[in-house]
Amino acid sequence: MTTLTTATTLHTPAVGTAHTRIEGRDKVTGAARYAGEVPFADLAHGWLVLSTVARGRIRDLDTESVLAMPGVLAVLEHRNAPRLTTDYTSLLGMRPDPTCAVFQHDRVPHLGWPVALVVAETSEQAREAAETLVVHYEQEPHDVGFGAGHPDAYAADGHMPAVTEKGDLDAELAAAAVVVDAEYTTPEEHHHPMEPHAATARWDGGRLEVTDSNQGATWVVGELANLFSLDPAAVRVRSEHVGGGFGSKGVRAHQVAAVMAATVLQRPVRVVLTRRQMFSLAGYRSPTVQHVRLGADTDGHLRALAHRSLSQTATGYEFVESSAGVARVMYDADAHHTANRVVRLDVPSPTFMRAPGEAPGSFALEAALDELAEKCGIDPIELRLRNEPDRGPVSGLPFAGRNLAACLREGARRFGWGERDPRPGRRREGRLLLGTGMAAASFPAGAMPSTASATAHPDGTFTVRISAADIGTGARTALTLVAADALRTSPERVRVRIGDSDFGPAMIAGGSMGTRSWAWAIRVAAGELRERLALGTGIPPEGITVRSDTTEAIGALAAAERHSYGAQFAEVAVDPGTGEVRVRRMLGVFAAGRIVNPLTARNQLRGGMIWGISMALHEEAVRDRVSGGHVGADLAGYHVATHADVPRIEADWIEDTDPDDPVGIKGIGEIGIVGAAAAVANAVWHATGVRHRSLPIRPDRILAAAAEAPDA
Ligand code: MOS
Secondary structure, three states, rough: OEEEOOHHHHOOOOOOOOOOOOHHHHHHHHOOOOOOOOOOOOOOEEEEEEOOOOEEEEEEOOOHHHHOOOOOOEEEOOOOOOOOOOOOOHHHHOOOOOOOOOOOOEEEOOOOOOOEEHHHHEEHHHHHHHHHOOEEEEEOOOOOOOOOOOOEEEEEOOOOOOOEEEHHHHHHHHHEEEEEEEEEEOOOOOOOOOOOOEEEEEEEEOOEEEEEEEOOOHHHHHHHHHOOOOOOOHEEEEEOOOOOOOOOOOOHHHHHHHHHHHHOOOEEEEEEHHHHHHHHOOOOEOOOEEEEEEEEEEOEEEEEHHHEEEEEEEEEEEOOOOHHHHHHHHHHOEEEEEEEEEEEEEEOOOOOOOOOOOHHHHHHHHHHHHHHHHHHHHHHOHHHHHOOOOOOOOOOEEEEOHHHHHHHHHHHHHHHHHHHOOOOEEEEEEEEEEEEEEEEEEOOOOOOOOEEEEEEOOOOOOOOOOOOOOOOOHHHHHHHHHHHHHHHHHOOOOEEEEOEEHOHHHHHHOOOOOOHHHHHHHHHHHHHHEEEEEEEEOOOOOOOEEEEOOOHHHOOOOEOOOEEEEEEEEEEEEEEOOOOEEEEEEEEEEEOOOOHHHHHHHHHHHHHHHHHHHHOOOEEEEOOOOOOOOOOOOOOOOOOOOOHOOOEEEEEOOOOOOOOOOOOOOOOOOOOOOOOOHHHHHHHHHHHOOOOOOOOOOHHHHHHHHHOOOOO
């Protein structure tokens, strides 16, 4: 037995100091194994066969010849696959995404729908056989035509109420001295994390074990247990390293198909998605059409604010890209109307994608604010400051720390906003037109119940276990710093183990709530462990373990408007000859709670801002109305910002410790992208004098708009 004295030694806080990723060396040397690489004895490989029609029925599959091909073990399809339970409530009270419930019927709801899984001894054999499989369809006419005038659009809730209405909108718009009435559009966008989705399923002594790449083991266990009617305790999901998620890595077709095949064959089966398959199986961000109307007095005071958004969803599933939600937080008005609407089309279900709602919503709202500033002759930052609400514009709840104004002022100072000539089209450099723009940002700051355990070992080290997912954010490292402080020890003495559902239920890496929710649970467990050790208790060989559950503490939080905030600034150069827009520099200043690890936090925020550049200028998945599928469904056809597109980007923050969180955290996963595209678009207007209300701002759009401009 050893007695530990760390509790009384002087402790230098680890939270707030830069720390490189704990698993960084493993990742760059290849020692870190991802879901598709973990070796298993007797492993079989499944390859999904996707539909080539956008709507209809499967009439037949010529499985016989495929079964005779080398190495082929099975072909699972709707006539022979195990039955699933699908009438349960999933995450956020939603129904399970029917894309997961594969091989249950002969209907084809969209192009790229899984119609079969071919399982073989090797991945190559499975692929060869899958590509040979002939599927006969009864094709039906499909509709993938998203647009503002679609007759079947309806108001839909999603994760927030569909409609909010306060005051007489028409009266306030009529009484307003200045009105902006504009439509903004954003295209279909895809997450495409670096690591494709991959899962291996196997039965081990009556327990289902899934080695997976996901954003939350607890989530995947829950869905698989429901779908396969299993006791959740009989399912174990592990995901040690995850190469990005952004909302796309929940339960999807490949895990379910892998479990089915492992069950039928009684051996481990791996299913990996290809980059192309991800376009129809991994979810995506819906395109949006957003109508924003603002009415203001000459001093910029908002009398009217209306934000209506339309997005698309699948025929069998309702997912809402809640773009109008951001207006419910950002600005008040005497008349304040917001609505989220959807239209059901023959397309895959969209899903959560980094800052769902806020990312496209902030583009429309913050671009409209810029138009209003121009019309009022008021500086866009001053316009926002004049419209700072003192309570939630829709909820009426108090704000729990709203530091937007501080972000705007600090950002303006650092960016050199004061020297800006507000008139557009004035700055030139050779043939280039230069401009600057800004936008404001907010994203919800919440916490969800989690459980954790902390163990003290006789050698003076500690192990913390939590079913967290580090999807590339640096969560593992941040949690180590939090644990070290709670234990009053150094991070080197703490091992944080994550990515295993057997560690108990915990929040997913999502909604910018992962690190905060996990840190809270770790703080409680580690804090209690330290108190136990302070009593001078001896530590037995198996250690002393304390468990925590934050359900009660988080449930006791008072209702309030809880958000992170940010101010985004961009400078662009536009080439009027080629239509090319290049971002020259960006600055983001955020109020996002206490920053646990400045190194990885800056990385997160900059990543969001880079995605904003990508959203403003590059990303667009083009759906072909005739086939119902994508044109160029790969990373050659789907453009994203790469090194040459990304200039000097500065992300920084102001002091914003959350008083209601034990560590002071708010969450930084999503705020970085919010407003970033609007800042770029507003800078393009400042450079050229032309408003671009449709993303991405492609060269052809710059050239077409310039040709139409009156002084062209
Ligand atoms: Mo995120 S879209 O909450 O993974």
